[in-house]
Amino acid sequence: MNDRQTTIKKMLEAAKEVHLQQLRQVFPQVSEMTLRRDLSYLENNGYAIRTHGGAISTNKINIPDGEENEYEKRANDNILLKTAIATKAASYIEKGRSIYLDAGSTVMCLARLVEGEGCTFITSAVNTALKLSNTAHSVMQLGGQVNKNTLSCSGPDAMEMIKHINIDIAIMSASGFSIDRGFTVSNRYESQLKQAIVEKAKKVIMLMDSSKIDKDLTFTFAMLDDIDIWVTDELDKLSPLYKSYISKIQVVPT
Amino acid sequence: MNDRQTTIKKMLEAAKEVHLQQLRQVFPQVSEMTLRRDLSYLENNGYAIRTHGGAISTNKINIPDGEENEYEKRANDNILLKTAIATKAASYIEKGRSIYLDAGSTVMCLARLVEGEGCTFITSAVNTALKLSNTAHSVMQLGGQVNKNTLSCSGPDAMEMIKHINIDIAIMSASGFSIDRGFTVSNRYESQLKQAIVEKAKKVIMLMDSSKIDKDLTFTFAMLDDIDIWVTDELDKLSPLYKSYISKIQVVPT
DNA sequence: ATTAAAATGATAGAATCTAACACACAAAGT
DNA sequence: ACTTTGTGTGTTAGATTCTATCATTTTAAT
Numbered sequence: 001m002n003d004r005q006t007t008i009k010k011m012l013e014a015a016k017e018v019h020l021q022q023l024r025q026v027f028p029q030v031s032e033m034t035l036r037r038d039l040s041y042l043e044n045n046g047y048a049i050r051t052h053g054g055a056i057s058t059n060k061i062n063i064p065d066g067e068e069n070e071y072e073k074r075a076n077d078n079i080l081l082k083t084a085i086a087t088k089a090a091s092y093i094e095k096g097r098s099i100y101l102d103a104g105s106t107v108m109c110l111a112r113l114v115e116g117e118g119c120t121f122i123t124s125a126v127n128t129a130l131k132l133s134n135t136a137h138s139v140m141q142l143g144g145q146v147n148k149n150t151l152s153c154s155g156p157d158a159m160e161m162i163k164h165i166n167i168d169i170a171i172m173s174a175s176g177f178s179i180d181r182g183f184t185v186s187n188r189y190e191s192q193l194k195q196a197i198v199e200k201a202k203k204v205i206m207l208m209d210s211s212k213i214d215k216d217l218t219f220t221f222a223m224l225d226d227i228d229i230w231v232t233d234e235l236d237k238l239s240p241l242y243k244s245y246i247s248k249i250q251v252v253p254t
Numbered sequence: 255m256n257d258r259q260t261t262i263k264k265m266l267e268a269a270k271e272v273h274l275q276q277l278r279q280v281f282p283q284v285s286e287m288t289l290r291r292d293l294s295y296l297e298n299n300g301y302a303i304r305t306h307g308g309a310i311s312t313n314k315i316n317i318p319d320g321e322e323n324e325y326e327k328r329a330n331d332n333i334l335l336k337t338a339i340a341t342k343a344a345s346y347i348e349k350g351r352s353i354y355l356d357a358g359s360t361v362m363c364l365a366r367l368v369e370g371e372g373c374t375f376i377t378s379a380v381n382t383a384l385k386l387s388n389t390a391h392s393v394m395q396l397g398g399q400v401n402k403n404t405l406s407c408s409g410p411d412a413m414e415m416i417k418h419i420n421i422d423i424a425i426m427s428a429s430g431f432s433i434d435r436g437f438t439v440s441n442r443y444e445s446q447l448k449q450a451i452v453e454k455a456k457k458v459i460m461l462m463d464s465s466k467i468d469k470d471l472t473f474t475f476a477m478l479d480d481i482d483i484w485v486t487d488e489l490d491k492l493s494p495l496y497k498s499y500i501s502k503i504q505v506v507p508t
Numbered sequence: 509a510t511t512a513a514a515a516t517g518a519t520a521g522a523a524t525c526t527a528a529c530a531c532a533c534a535a536a537g538t
Numbered sequence: 539a540c541t542t543t544g545t546g547t548g549t550t551a552g553a554t555t556c557t558a559t560c561a562t563t564t565t566a567a568t
Contacts, residue, residue, distance in 0.1 A: 002546090020524080031548050036525075052306040052556065053524065126387070126395055129380045133402040141380055141407045143397025143415050148387040153395045161397050161411050256515090274555080285517050290556075306525065307555065509568100516563070525554070530547100537542075 001045075004030070005038045009047050012057040019054035081233055084252045085207050086110035088231045089171055092205055093119065097168040100197055101128050103152030103190070104173030106207045122165055124152045124193060140165065147187060154189035162196055170201035172227070174208055176215035182223035183208075184216055191219035198222045203229075210234035255299075258284070259292050263301050266311040273308035335487055339461050340364035342485045342506045343425055346459055347373065351422040354451055355382050357406030357444070358427030360461045376419055378406045378447060394419065401441060408443035416450055424455035426481070428462055430469035436477035437462075438470055445473035452476045457483075464488035 001009070004027060011018050011026075023035045039055045042048035048055040086109035093099060096118040101107050103125035111121075111128045120138040123129050128151075129141040142161050144153035172194060174183035183206065185191050198204050204227040224230075224245055231250045255263070258281060265272050265280075277289045293309045296302040302309040340363035347353060350372040355361050357379035365375075365382045374392040377383050382405075383395040396415050398407035426448060428437035437460065439445050452458050458481040467486075478484075478499055485504045 032524095033526095033549080034547060037547085049303065049310065050306065051304060056303065126380045126383045129400055130384060130405065133380070133400050133405060139400040139402070141395065141397050141400050143395050143407065143411060146383050146387050146393040146395050148393075151384065151387060153397070157397060157415050160414065286555095287518080288516055291516085512565100512567075514563100514565070516561100518561080519559090521557090523554105523556070526552090528550090528552105530549080532545105532547080534545085535543085538540085 001041070005041060008035075008038055009042060012042070012048055012055065015057075017054065017056045021053075023054075081209055082106040082109045083113075085209060085231050085233060086113060088250055088252045089205055089207050089229075090114050092203075092229065093169065095119065098122065098166055100167045100170040100172075100201060101125070101132070102170070102172045102194065102197070103128065103147075103150045104207070106209070107171055107173050110171060110207070122162075122167065124154060124158060124190075125150070126153065127151045142193075145189070147190065150187070150190065152190055154187070154193045158189075158193050159196060162193070162200060165200075167197065167201040169203045169205060170197050172198065172204060172206050172222075174206065174212065174221070176212050176217045177208060178214050178216050179224070181216045182220045183227075184218065184220050186217045186219065188219055191221045194221040198226050206230040208232055255295070259295060262289075262292055263296060266296070266302055266309065269311075271308065271310045276308075335463055336360040336363045337367075338506045339463060339485050339487060340367060342504055343459055343461050343483075344368050346457075346483065347423065349373065352376065352420055354421045354424040354426075354455060355379070355386070356424070356426045356448065356451070357382065357401075357404045358461070360463070361425055361427050364425060364461070376416075376421065378408060378412060378444075379404070380407065381405045396447075399443070401444065404441070404444065406444055408441070408447045412443075412447050413450060416447075416454060419454075421451065421455040423457045423459060424451050426452065426458060426460050426476075428460065428466065428475070430466050430471045431462060432468050432470050433478070435470045436474045437481075438472065438474050440471045440473065442473055445475045448475040452480050460484040462486055 008018065008023065020032065020035060020039075024032060027035060039048060039050050042055065043050050046058060048057060082105060085106055089110055090113055093114060093116055098120045099116065099122070101111055101121055101123040103123075108125070108128055108131070111131045114135075116136055118137055120140065121132050121136050122140040122142065123132065124142040124144075126141070126146060129139055132139045142153050142158040144155035144158040146153055172183075174185060176184040185194065198221065204222070206227045206229070208230065210233050227248070229248055229250060231252060233252055262272065262277065274286065274289060274293075278286060281289060293302060293304050296309065297304050300312060302311060336359060339360055343364055344367055347368060347370055352374045353370065353376070355365055355375055355377040357377070362379070362382055362385070365385045368389075370390055372391055374394065375386050375390050376394040376396065377386065378396040378398075380395065380400060383393055386393045396407050396412040398409035398412040400407055426437075428439060430438040439448065452475065458476070460481045460483070462484065464487050481502070483502055483504060485506060487506055
């Protein structure tokens with residue numbers, strides 16, 4: 001994408017809508033045909049939808065319920081990899097169980113593809129709850145302060161709620177992992193909640209791609225011993241120390 | 255909306271996209287101009303976006319997987335009217351206050367357009383919380399069982415949470431109203447929660463269009479005396495009895 | 509029955525879109 | 539150095555679509 005196309009994309013994001021006549025004034029040095037081609041390019045790449053006389057931003061349409069924030073930008077990175085990991089994890093979900101789904105874009109991928117017949121889903125993430133409400137039999141939303149980066153609810157209210165909830169399987173995510181510090185995140189309250197979930201759940205499945213290995217964040221909520229299964233995409237980064245845990249680490253083909 | 259327009263709307267929902275030439279084949283008895291007008295109508299009501307040569311469904315983009323749920327079908331009805339009501343209600347929101355936003359599509363319209371500088375928003379609806387998390391300074395999500403029709407959380411967990419929350423202004427919705435039964439909804443837990451909210455809030459603003467007047471549902475959560483302002487679109491349906499309440503009823507132009 | 513309002517049809521002209529070809533320029537290969 | 543290839547761009551002509559307007563029909567209300 002060249003500078004002109006990037007500018008048009010930004011105009012679209014800001015204004016939600018742009019007319020060819022406006023573009024002609026902004027870019028008088030290029031021909032109308034070129035601007036048309038730019039709009040076609042943006043349409044083919046999913047940034048815009050061409051209308052008669054211009055184009056609108058795809059973000060404009062997303063407003064009804066969609067996610068369109070910092071979170072969403074990260075969520076679309078490596079979406080194929082995340083889907084592969086989520087698909088593997090979905091195979092561990094059994095009918096009629098109580099399933100906790102953590103906040104995080106990989107877990108959100110899983111929420112999109114689970115059927116979970118008769119399952120009760122519990123989640124702290126508002127986007128996950130919204131998605132699950134379409135298909136799932138029963139959905140519990142943990143309450144609390146919403147973190148706009150993770151879309152997760154945490155804090156004393158969430159802690160209080162989980163006291164009364166039994167969890168068969170917890171599908172968790174983390175922002176970093178190292179053998180010394182374990183699984184880490186950057187938010188104190190979310191760390192506290194995750195720690196409590198890991199303790200309560202009968203079975204803990206971690207979804208985390210290899211890019212987060214050997215990165216430590218501020219708060220540790222679990223060590224490798226605390227989880228039962230870890231679904232990831234690559235083992236190459238792992239030091240030989242991990243080899244003893246190989247049986248709990250599931251590697252998905254990429 | 256007439257039969258033909260309804261059919262086109264369904265075609266759009268199914269196919270995500272429709273060309274005028276296709277419509278001409280489906281409706282050979284009417285002129286092309288009429289079909290163009292139908293598409294314009296659907297566009298003005300938020301169901302479609304016209305393109306060169308046809309139109310696309312607004313659902314096409316925002317729900318990459320899965321079709322629209324029951325909630326969204328209702329949410330798109332009368333969206334202009336709901337926006338008008340929501341805009342009026344937004345003018346009552348003051349900086350830095352604690353604002354409760356109820357579940358409901360009209361209130362969701364308000365969530366889309368509030369700035370609410372420095373406000374803390376509390377809501378039971380997961381879609382509203384998700385939307386607010388983009389823009390608002392602070393968002394609290396009430397926890398509990400998610401109702402897939404209203405996308406609202408309610409139950410003992412939500413009741414427990416609001417005990418510790420102070421509310422300056424509560425923006426409420428209801429499914430029905432009559433002078434005898436007051437404001438009503440069909441779900442026991444949601445009624446219980448709404449009732450508690452109305453009691454706690456210093457100021458209660460009701461958003462409800464006139465189509466719900468003189469319809470009673472199972473559970474009453476407030477009477478006309480309990481609310482401070484009611485924003486609606488029409489007074490014609492009201493019996494003369496209501497006239498004494500005229501000062502608290504705000505009518506928006508349609 | 510009369511009137512008003514809404515929906516529809518027909519037409520012309522304006523605006524937009526597409527396709528096709530030509531040109532300029534840079535990168536890569538011979 | 540020369541050619542080749544590909545990409546980006548400009549120009550034009552013609553096809554398609556859109557809008558505005560007014561005439562006509564249908565529907566609803568009094």
